[in-house]
Amino acid sequence: MTSSEQELIDKAVRDAIYYPVSDQSMQRGEGIYLYDLEDKEYIDCASATFNLSLGYGHPAVVSAIQQQAAELIHVTSSFQSAPISDLVRRLVEISPKNLTKVHLKVSGGSEANEGAVKMAQYATGKKDVITLFRSHLGQTMMMASLSGNAFRRQPFPLTYPGGLHVPDPYCFRCFYGQTRETCGLMCVDRIDDFIEFASSGRVAAVMVEPVSGNGGNIVPPDGYFQQLRKFCDERDIALIFDEIQTGIGRTGQMFAAQHFDVQPDAITVGKGLGGAGAQVAGILTNERLAGLPGNHHSFTYGANLLAAAAANATVDIIRQPEFLANVRSVGNHILARLAELKKSYPAIGDVRGIGLMLGMEIIEPDNSPAVKATNHLAAAAQRHGLIIRTSRYGYGNVLKIRPPLIMTHDEADIVCDRLEMLFREEFA
Numbered sequence: 001m002t003s004s005e006q007e008l009i010d011k012a013v014r015d016a017i018y019y020p021v022s023d024q025s026m027q028r029g030e031g032i033y034l035y036d037l038e039d040k041e042y043i044d045c046a047s048a049t050f051n052l053s054l055g056y057g058h059p060a061v062v063s064a065i066q067q068q069a070a071e072l073i074h075v076t077s078s079f080q081s082a083p084i085s086d087l088v089r090r091l092v093e094i095s096p097k098n099l100t101k102v103h104l105k106v107s108g109g110s111e112a113n114e115g116a117v118k119m120a121q122y123a124t125g126k127k128d129v130i131t132l133f134r135s136h137l138g139q140t141m142m143m144a145s146l147s148g149n150a151f152r153r154q155p156f157p158l159t160y161p162g163g164l165h166v167p168d169p170y171c172f173r174c175f176y177g178q179t180r181e182t183c184g185l186m187c188v189d190r191i192d193d194f195i196e197f198a199s200s201g202r203v204a205a206v207m208v209e210p211v212s213g214n215g216g217n218i219v220p221p222d223g224y225f226q227q228l229r230k231f232c233d234e235r236d237i238a239l240i241f242d243e244i245q246t247g248i249g250r251t252g253q254m255f256a257a258q259h260f261d262v263q264p265d266a267i268t269v270g271k272g273l274g275g276a277g278a279q280v281a282g283i284l285t286n287e288r289l290a291g292l293p294g295n296h297h298s299f300t301y302g303a304n305l306l307a308a309a310a311a312n313a314t315v316d317i318i319r320q321p322e323f324l325a326n327v328r329s330v331g332n333h334i335l336a337r338l339a340e341l342k343k344s345y346p347a348i349g350d351v352r353g354i355g356l357m358l359g360m361e362i363i364e365p366d367n368s369p370a371v372k373a374t375n376h377l378a379a380a381a382q383r384h385g386l387i388i389r390t391s392r393y394g395y396g397n398v399l400k401i402r403p404p405l406i407m408t409h410d411e412a413d414i415v416c417d418r419l420e421m422l423f424r425e426e427f428a
Contacts, residue, residue, distance in 0.1 A: 029056025032404045032411060034387065042382065043415055045403045046389040050213065050245050053272030053314065055404035060313045061276040068309035075305065077105050077298070083308035090315045091269070091284055094254045098263045101290050103283040105302035109244035109270035110138025112281045113207065115297040116266045117142065119289040120205035120238035122296070128203040130191065130237075132168040133175070134215030134392065137207065137242055146207065148215065151395060164199050166191050168212065169220035172350045172361060180221050188227045195235075205238040205265075210256035213245035216391040216398040217359025219352050225262040238265040238289060244281070245357070248272040249318040249405050252328035252355035259354060265289055272405070275314030280307035318405065327405050330412050331355040334401065337416040345423050347373065358401040359391070369397035380426060384418040 014021055028035050032055050034042045047053065054061060068083060075081055088102040106112045117129055131137065135148040144152045145160035148168070153159050167175035169187045176186045195203055206228065212218040232239040241264040246256035250272060253259040257267060266289055270281035279301070317323060331353065338351040338360060347370065349363035362374040374390050374397045381388045391398035403415065 031055045031057075032407055040385070042385050042387050043403065043411070043418070044387045045401050045415060046387055047272070047402055047404050048277065049271070050402050051271035051274060052276055053248055053250070053405045054275040054317060055406050056276065058276040058317075058406075060317060061274075061278065061310045064309040064313035065278065065306050068306050072305055074301075077303040081305055081308075083305045083312060084303055086312050087282075087308045087315075090312060090319075091282065094315065094319055095267060095284050096255065096257050096263045098265075098286045099267060099284040100287060101285045103285070103297070104280075104308070105294070105298045106281045106283065107299045107301045108138075108279065108281050109242075109268065110140045110143050111297075111299055111302070112244065112268040112270055112283050113138045113240075113242055114140050114142045115283050115292075116240045116268050116285070116289075117146075117205060117207065118297055119266065119283070119285060119292045120240060122292045123289045124204045124236065124238060126202040126204040128162045128164055128199045130164045130166055130194070130199075130203060130206040132208055132212070132215075133165055134168055134170070134212055134218070134396075135165075135207075135209055135242075136212075136214035137209075138244075149392060149395070151393075162200065164194055164203070166194050168215065168218055169224045170216075170218045171221055172218075172352075185221075185224060185227050188224065188231055191231065203235065203237050205240050206232055207240040207242055209242045209244075210246050210260060211251065211354060211357050214392060214396075216361070216396050217353055217357065217400055219354060220260070225260045229262050229264075240264060240266045240268070243267050244270040245272075245402075248314065249324055249327055250355055250357050250402070252324055252331060254319060254324070256354070273311045273314060274307060275310050275317070278307040278310030278314075280304070280311045323405070326408075327355045330407050330409055331358065333409055334358060334412050334416060337413075338401075338419075341416070341420060341423060345427055347423075347427060353401070356401075356403060356405055356407065360399040360401070362397050362399065371395065371397045373397075374399060377422065377426060381418075381422055384422050386415065386418050386422070 025037050027037050034044045091102050131146045133148040137143040137147050142160040146163045148165050167187050241257050247269045251259045266285040268283050274280045342348040342351055350361040362370045364370045375394055378388045378390045389400050
């Protein structure tokens with residue numbers, strides 16, 4: 001077969017893939033590195049889809065999957081099994097002390113978030129759900145409807161009712177035009193106005209990402225979550241943390257709830273729980289949200305034994321104090337270097353993050369979001385051996401730096417050196 005004939009076949013296959021893909025093809029990965037067909041090396045600063053917390057091909061995860069595959073790949077969740085029981089025990093051990101129930105019969109983060117909403121509605125007898133501007137939350141119709149981005153709802157004639165979107169704690173671009181010193185946390189207090197004038201008056205839950213994932217790596221200011229917790233308690237509203245991206249070590253704590261010292265009524269987990277790509281997710285709740293009948297939220301490939309085995313191996317590695325300390329140390333090191341880079345390039349409006357969940361906001365000279373430049377930088381980064389994703393599916397202006405949690409200080413310096421070369425090349 002000639003090379004031109006092979007190119008025609010490759011193009012036909014690519015065109016048959018429903019979603020758009022690039023011409024680039026990857027062949028293998030190891031640790032934080034990904035390699036294409038020409039064996040060019042890239043450091044994956046997106047951890048694939050932010051789900052490879054232990055990078056590519058981690059031996060402990062691979063071994064756990066292989067051993068489990070030789071015994072039992074799947075069994076209905078009506079029965080007990082060692083991998084599921086072990087994972088439930090581990091998740092209760094590492095979560096905030098008030099969370100004592102674990103629901104694993106979900107296939108991904110979107111279903112976990114939807115299940116947590118159902119639990120809150122069932123427990124409270126109320127229906128409305130408050131979410132934040134720019135929030136992602138997931139891809140089901142309910143989660144797309146509750147997302148804080150209009151472009152995600154625009155194509156669909158019917159969306160889930162009862163969603164109430166309120167300003168996020170985005171200090172760099174405060175909705176209320178305040179500074180942290182003067183605001184008094186209006187982004188919490190003013191929610192009352194939205195409830196009074198824009199809701200049904202029957203709010204079941206507030207669902208928030210502790211650090212916004214797709215929304216631009218927004219880190220709430222000190223005191224935000226304590227005030228939000230108090231706000232919810234006073235109004236009998238469940239507080240749900242979407243920790244699909246922030247959970248399982250990403251912030252340098254097992255959960256961002258622990259970093260912010262707050263106890264939500266539920267935490268959803270996914271992505272990084274699979275360690276090296278296993279498809280696993282779950283819902284952790286307190287006793288208040290217990291009781292939703294199983295037939296209301298149950299998915300065939302949830303509670304999969306291979307995925308649970310991978311998750312058990314992942315949790316055992318990440319929960320170690322020295323591992324989490326390294327996440328914090330490497331993250332702080334990268335953040336410090338990005339802050340130095342910001343001093344040299346006015347196009348960098350802000351750098352922010354916790355642990356290895358970091359972001360760089362790219363701006364125009366007038367401080368407005370530089371969306372086109374952000375997407376250009378992400379594409380150009382591949383020439384420097386970096387894979388970087390942008391916020392809001394390319395509609396945003398934040399470069400997201402979220403490498404596998406196994407990254408070392410030396411590897412972090414390589415990333416920062418390559419970023420410096422990228423900015424020097426683009427803004428010389």
